[in-house]
Amino acid sequence: MKLQKQLTLSHLLVTIISIVIVVVGLLVGNWLYLKSSWAAKWTADWAEIYAEDMPFYLETSLCPACLDSWIEDNFLPADDMPKYSEWIIIIDSEGTILASNYTTQFPQGKSIWEQLPFGIDASDFISNKTIFGQQDNRHFALTTIQTGGWVYYHSGSEDVSFQLQQTARIALWVSVALGIIALILSGIMGSWLGRFFGRKLTTLGAISTAFAAGDLNKRIPVKGNDEISQLGQQFNAMADTIAQQIVELRELAETNAQLAEEVEGLARLEERNRLARDLHDAIKQQLFGLNLTLGSIPALFDSKPQIAKDRLQQVILQTQAIQVELDQIIKQMRPASLQDHGLATAVRQLTTQWSQQTGVATTVNIQHERDLPLPIEQAMYRIVQEALQNVGKHAQATQLHMTLQYELETLHLHLADNGLGFDINQVDKTQSFGLQNMWQRATKSGGTFKIESGAGGTQLTVTLPTTI
Incomplete structure (x- = not known):
């Protein structure tokens, strides 16, 4: 999947998840609010509002007729379904009911002490504070009136359910509308971002491919300071370094x-x-x-x-x-024995003849001998020949040990004498043609050449590949 589609889908997915979280949060929060004491406090707030505003709507202080008219204008009767309806009961300072919308249970002129309203105790009338609570999903409140008396307000469970449904419905529709807008904007933004960063990455890939193919002058145009631009800057710095190193x-x-x-x-x-x-x-x-x-x-x-x-x-x-x-x-x-019998036989004959001529006791150990390409054998033979000549001329040795080992991919020569030795750091390779000649033959054949020398003698190690 291309980057543009990935960014677009990721934006849409994040937006959908966010909308779901918001909707669920609104619904759960609203439900918890109505189930908590906050809903009861809301009922108490309404009771206090009724108690504070009541004197402004009445012609005389706590006039029963005026109160009945006020209740009829603002509340529905609660006699048919008292459990699921709002109650409003106006009580004077003596405890006599002046007016209510639940007349079958709390008629005008009846003493409140004969039957206390839902959730209220007699001791609640003594306090001047607003009393509120919740019981069986029903909220109630009792508060005092400035001119004397009390207002009892009851919010039925049907009212709570209605509020919950209304709030949930509004929250749902608002969330759906906002979600549709957010999805559209998210899709547009994701597509634009995908196209923007996709072009940058495409350019980066094309230039890096061209650079890898050998076009060392290719560089990435850097615009901005985002991560891809920083990657382009790092690529350009690396390309400059590589180009300089290649030069x-x-x-x-x-x-x-x-x-x-x-x-x-x-x-x-x-x-x-x-x-x-x-x-x-x-x-x-x-x-x-x-x-x-x-x-x-x-x-x-x-x-x-x-x-x-x-x-x-x-x-x-x-x-x-x-x-x-x-x-x-x-x-x-051009030793004939090398072409006729191979390297191992030629080396044995060469060292035997050299030992007889110089008087140096020589031991030769050749392991796993086999035929190798003639250029490899000639190079190793010349190295052995040059090494023996150097030992005979300069080392003043009495013993020489030689090991020639045929391995799977390499031909390994180790030669050690007990001669005077010399300081390698004092040898000028451009003038010591013997050493230079051996080194040249080894490296030209793709091998390695190493020499160590001291008071106890000299050791020579040469490794050549077994294939050309």
Whole structure:
């Protein structure tokens, strides 16, 4: 259900409930009023009014004939239905009845002491106060006259019922009329409010959808200070913050991309430099020695053939050594065992060869090994290769422990040595190409790289995803 209909129906419902409460309250209040002493007090008020106004309508003080005429003009006879009729009895100071509209029970000239009116005791005539009360849904009052005597007034139960019905009928019709007017006004107001707030919420939803779709320039026009307008202000503030953060993230991404290109270039340069050093330190020196040996052989063929033969044998051995060195360099660039046997076998062979060359006692623990995508295996192999090279060059370690664990979604490497260690905070990553190269390979593959070092040695932790 749309907001406009909800607000309209809610206004109508509240109005209907309010009208029902008012009507019920009026009826219950009127009924309680008539059932309470207030109705009897109302009867006493009328008795006092009759007693106060009576001398102004009489020619002489308490003239019986005048009183009969006054009663006939203002009251109906109560002889036929005394229980349900009004009584009016005028009594002089001696207790003699001067006039009444209930002549069969209280005739003129009869002493009031012979039969007291309904609800009255003899002691009530002694007091100068107005006496009133209620009994069997009948209200009565006795009050004094200024010129002497008393007025007894009785309001019958029929009169009470009539008053109740009249009051209820008037209250009902007034409430119905007011209710119809209130329902019309409530419907109009609810419809207007629903349309007003509905437009605001529709605008808010459309702009937020456009903003979520990528239009970062969209803002909500704010009018007024209601809750929806405040929500619009908060949305605009949030949109400004998000737009600024996106701009900053784009700038940061561009900067990171440039740095990544620079780091990758430095890593390639370091790889070429390392390859050049290996060729210089191993192959070039051996080729130089081979050249010297070959240069001395021609002069020995005639004079010292055996020595020439031995020199040729040395050339063969040197050539084989050069071939071995070249094979090792080629394997470092693209190890055949990695493609033929997988990462686990290649790591075992690499660490075994490294341990034999460096004399560092090495333990390797590989768990749950399985085939992984070749780029992941190559990245991890290069990281292991670089880590072993750093340990061999700088750590001066005697022991090395390596764990390679294949998990469901990650490949986890942990390497720890007992070497000298170093202060990580003092290492410039832009100059330490070994560390930078390992970090670059790990992050480029979507993994993480962490190194900890101290006096007790160095620990390296690398985690790579098992899928590309």
